[in-house]
Amino acid sequence: MDKKIEIIVNARTTDEAAKVVLEKAIEEGIETVWDRLEAQQPQCGFGQLGMCCNRCAMGPCRISPFDDAGPTRGVCGADVDLIAARNLLDDLLVGAASHSDHGREVVEVFLETAEGKSQGYKILDETKLNAIADEYGIDTKGKSKEAVAKEVALAIFEEFGTVKNSIQFAESRPPEKTKETWKKAGIVPRSVDREIVEAAHRVHMGVDSDYVNILLHALRTSLSDGWGGSMMATDISDVLFGTPKPVSSYVNLGVLKPDMVNIVLHGHNPVLSEMVVKASREKDLVDYAKKMGAKGINLVGMCCTGNEVLMRQGVPIAGNMLNQELAIATGAVEVMLIDYQCIFPSITKTAGCYHTKVVSTSEKAKFPGAIHKEFHPGNAFDTAKEIVKLAVENFPNRNPDRVKIPNNPMKLMAGFSVEAITSALGGTLQPLIDVIASGKIRGAAGIVGCNNPKIKQDYNHIVLTKELIKRNILVLETGCAAIASGKAGLLVPEAAELAGDGLKEVAQSLGIPPVLHMGSCVDCSRILVIAAKLAKALNVGIADLPIAGAAPEWYSQKAISIGAYFVASGVYTVLGLPPKIFGSPNVVQLLTEGVEGVVGGKFAVEPDPVRQAELMAAHIEKKRKALGI
Amino acid sequence: MKTVFVHPERCIGCRHCEMACAIEHSKSQDLFGMLFETPRSKPRIHVELGIDFMTFPNRCRHCDPAPCMQVCPTGALHRDVETGSVLVNYSTCIGCAMCAMVCPFDIISFNKVWSIQLDHEVNTKCDHCIDRQQAGNIPACVEACKTGALEFGDANTIIRSSRKDFTVRTTLALKGEEAPSLPPNIEAFRDIMAKVSQFGTLG
Ligand code: SF4
Ligand code: SF4
Ligand code: SF4
Ligand code: SF4
Numbered sequence: 001m002d003k004k005i006e007i008i009v010n011a012r013t014t015d016e017a018a019k020v021v022l023e024k025a026i027e028e029g030i031e032t033v034w035d036r037l038e039a040q041q042p043q044c045g046f047g048q049l050g051m052c053c054n055r056c057a058m059g060p061c062r063i064s065p066f067d068d069a070g071p072t073r074g075v076c077g078a079d080v081d082l083i084a085a086r087n088l089l090d091d092l093l094v095g096a097a098s099h100s101d102h103g104r105e106v107v108e109v110f111l112e113t114a115e116g117k118s119q120g121y122k123i124l125d126e127t128k129l130n131a132i133a134d135e136y137g138i139d140t141k142g143k144s145k146e147a148v149a150k151e152v153a154l155a156i157f158e159e160f161g162t163v164k165n166s167i168q169f170a171e172s173r174p175p176e177k178t179k180e181t182w183k184k185a186g187i188v189p190r191s192v193d194r195e196i197v198e199a200a201h202r203v204h205m206g207v208d209s210d211y212v213n214i215l216l217h218a219l220r221t222s223l224s225d226g227w228g229g230s231m232m233a234t235d236i237s238d239v240l241f242g243t244p245k246p247v248s249s250y251v252n253l254g255v256l257k258p259d260m261v262n263i264v265l266h267g268h269n270p271v272l273s274e275m276v277v278k279a280s281r282e283k284d285l286v287d288y289a290k291k292m293g294a295k296g297i298n299l300v301g302m303c304c305t306g307n308e309v310l311m312r313q314g315v316p317i318a319g320n321m322l323n324q325e326l327a328i329a330t331g332a333v334e335v336m337l338i339d340y341q342c343i344f345p346s347i348t349k350t351a352g353c354y355h356t357k358v359v360s361t362s363e364k365a366k367f368p369g370a371i372h373k374e375f376h377p378g379n380a381f382d383t384a385k386e387i388v389k390l391a392v393e394n395f396p397n398r399n400p401d402r403v404k405i406p407n408n409p410m411k412l413m414a415g416f417s418v419e420a421i422t423s424a425l426g427g428t429l430q431p432l433i434d435v436i437a438s439g440k441i442r443g444a445a446g447i448v449g450c451n452n453p454k455i456k457q458d459y460n461h462i463v464l465t466k467e468l469i470k471r472n473i474l475v476l477e478t479g480c481a482a483i484a485s486g487k488a489g490l491l492v493p494e495a496a497e498l499a500g501d502g503l504k505e506v507a508q509s510l511g512i513p514p515v516l517h518m519g520s521c522v523d524c525s526r527i528l529v530i531a532a533k534l535a536k537a538l539n540v541g542i543a544d545l546p547i548a549g550a551a552p553e554w555y556s557q558k559a560i561s562i563g564a565y566f567v568a569s570g571v572y573t574v575l576g577l578p579p580k581i582f583g584s585p586n587v588v589q590l591l592t593e594g595v596e597g598v599v600g601g602k603f604a605v606e607p608d609p610v611r612q613a614e615l616m617a618a619h620i621e622k623k624r625k626a627l628g629i
Numbered sequence: 630m631k632t633v634f635v636h637p638e639r640c641i642g643c644r645h646c647e648m649a650c651a652i653e654h655s656k657s658q659d660l661f662g663m664l665f666e667t668p669r670s671k672p673r674i675h676v677e678l679g680i681d682f683m684t685f686p687n688r689c690r691h692c693d694p695a696p697c698m699q700v701c702p703t704g705a706l707h708r709d710v711e712t713g714s715v716l717v718n719y720s721t722c723i724g725c726a727m728c729a730m731v732c733p734f735d736i737i738s739f740n741k742v743w744s745i746q747l748d749h750e751v752n753t754k755c756d757h758c759i760d761r762q763q764a765g766n767i768p769a770c771v772e773a774c775k776t777g778a779l780e781f782g783d784a785n786t787i788i789r790s791s792r793k794d795f796t797v798r799t800t801l802a803l804k805g806e807e808a809p810s811l812p813p814n815i816e817a818f819r820d821i822m823a824k825v826s827q828f829g830t831l832g
């Protein structure tokens with residue numbers, strides 16, 4: 001590699017497969033996210049500090065960070081505490097809405113499937129369906145699964161609105177003590193949509209003007225996501241497509257195949273991609289691909305749509321957020337199918353440099369330059385087949401001279417739903433509790449969240465994960481964090497070698513990796529569920545458990561909501577990049593200290609991954625001591 | 630001597646100063662009007678990233694004697710005696726860039742200007758907002774800076790108050806007391822960003 005390019009590539013990513021393609025992209029003059037980050041420097045300090053408000057037409061306003069110079073209030077009179085808190089709530093509500101709208105769409109497909117109106121979908125997990133029906137107090141006796149499904153779907157829809165004003169999962173799943181703290185703080189979530197809409201109302205000029213009250217509502221909104229919208233997305237996806245079980249597959253850009261039609265499934269919602277998986281296995285389409293000179297059809301995932309189809313179908317996954325442009329830059333992608341969230345708006349421009357066609361599928365997420373094939377449950381399978389056909393027909397347009405696919409896809413194991421973990425343990429979580437109590441495993445850590453080009457890709461994820469398992473802390477991962485561990489070879493049973501003696505022994509005896517891939521970002525709800533189960537078994541609150549969370553490379557508003565619902569549920573959560581609040585010492589104080597007295601969890605901000613691990617381990621030890629173990 | 634004094638520790642990289650400078654030197658002197666002009670007005674103050682995500686607003690210091698003036702072969706650079714500003718005569722600038730080579734602060738850039746029809750680019754360095762100064766106003770960048778990173782006034786007066794500050798901090802330190810030069814939250818943020826720069830590609 002050219003020395004200069006090598007330096008750039010090594011500064012941008014730790015993903016060895018990505019390096020190979022990034023070099024090619026640089027040589028070919030393809031613009032990537034890192035170039036755009038560089039072009040954006042310096043980025044506005046008012047924005048980074050959360051000290052600007054662009055909410056109304058009296059503004060935009062900004063507050064000076066130095067009290068001896070510049071304005072201290074916006075035109076309306078808002079001070080820096082209010083502006084920072086309002087901005088944070090605004091970001092958080094967008095994140096919560098993203099998860100919840102995704103959840104709603106899954107439930108819509110579920111309802112149409114129950115009514116026999118969808119195409120290609122079946123109810124796959126009846127056991128889980130019945131368990132959820134039970135939770136909702138729906139009588140299942142003598143009813144067809146479709147009839148039960150319809151009642152469940154309607155009951156869930158009720159919780160999006162405000163007629164019922166409570167969320168079942170937030171009532172039946174958390175431990176009593178955790179629910180008590182919510183009640184005392186007045187942050188029990190009332191409905192999925194209500195909290196989000198109310199949040200949007202509160203940030204209007206002249207509505208909520210007390211930063212403490214705003215931050216409390218932020219916690220409530222996040223709970224309506226974690227124990228509401230996200231959890232519904234997870235559970236109903238399981239009912240429709242099957243609850244994940246441990247599955248082996250491959251990860252990194254090397255999963256693309258030089259002699260096959262490559263389709264990348266990118267975004268977050270599995271509803272259409274599940275159908276594309278089905279379509280790609282149809283004999284006539286496979287034959288068609290062969291006729292076009294390919295050996296077959298190769299589906300690969302990207303980001304969380306990738307996680308969803310990896311967990312349930314074993315579809316290999318090409319990478320996480322910062323790999324999306326590089327997948328196209330391999331020159332070997334016929335179609336990148338996108339649904340929504342975390343898709344670079346410039347992705348069609350990247351695709352324009354190759355033969356790749358970008359196919360958008362959601363009415364609410366159109367991308368100029370993409371081919372739009374709109375998804376509807378009623379025509380899902382036909383649409384899926386059309387998209388696969390389009391990819392096959394694009395294969396002859398590939399220029400083999402511009403193809404470069406890295407060699408060594410990494411093996412990984414995914415699919416650790418709570419159900420799968422429980423069954424690996426022999427049907428109950430007791431063995432996990434026992435090894436935690438005995439100290440073989442010190443506790444558990446949830447590592448979640450995105451990539452952010454401000455951090456060398458995957459570096460913080462990997463260093464933190466390795467540091468934690470070394471300290472005998474079991475790591476549960478979702479989203480881009482899980483994909484990062486996959487690429488680094490941490491999601492295979494052999495990785496137990498890197499763990500401390502206790503965790504190593506436990507992982508080896510169960511034949512599982514020391515780091516468990518639990519799914520996509522909505523599946524952070526699975527982490528809540530397992531934490532709740534552990535707390536209930538021990539008769540304590542989630543805040544009493546020896547657990548911690550981290551989002552070491554987060555970038556998105558969804559991550560703010562996830563972080564907040566972890567904290568609101570009682571989890572100590574470390575962020576690797578500062579949220580936009582440092583302009584307000586009061587907001588920082590409340591979120592990193594004060595909030596602990598209210599909900600038991602709190603945030604910390606620490607970019608150094610070794611330090612992150614130390615903080616989390618210290619917290620876990622503190623909780624162990626309090627539990628007397 | 631009146632000058633624009635820079636307090637770099639206060640610069641947060643918002644680039645308000647750049648925007649205000651571009652507007653001031655546009656034909657319409659209006660944000661929205663500026664966007665429709667050709668050639669488009671460009672900032673004459675430059676806020677760029679240093680290390681650890683820190684920034685520095687760099688602009689002409691209006692040196693005296695000015696190295697740029699001394700080497701300009703056409704005499705395009707001259708001084709306004711009343712304000713001490715080093716100014717460019719666009720019609721005689723030949724774009725040779727001698728000035729840019731000797732400028733100790735590397736702040737000279739070359740652009741087309743709206744005020745005179747020319748095929749070539751000329752030295753469009755900071756003119757100290759001479760029009761504004763003559764009208765009794767302070768330079769546009771200083772007015773726009775809300776953090777106090779840019780201060781306009783008599784150099785000795787500004788330095789005297791900074792010096793007083795320094796003296797207080799030093800004597801406090803001698804007493805073993807800490808007197809932060811920045812608010813603690815800003816200091817905390819800077820520390821975090823310095824760490825982020827260790828694990829990332831920038832700054
Ligand atoms: S809401 Fe207040 S602080 Fe925000 S832009 Fe309007 S006037 Fe300024
Ligand atoms: S306006 Fe002030 S704080 Fe903003 S970039 Fe310019 S000098 Fe720095
Ligand atoms: S252009 Fe450079 S050398 Fe000339 S007066 Fe300005 S700072 Fe000094
Ligand atoms: S570029 Fe223009 S101002 Fe600079 S030295 Fe040459 S003639 Fe003089």
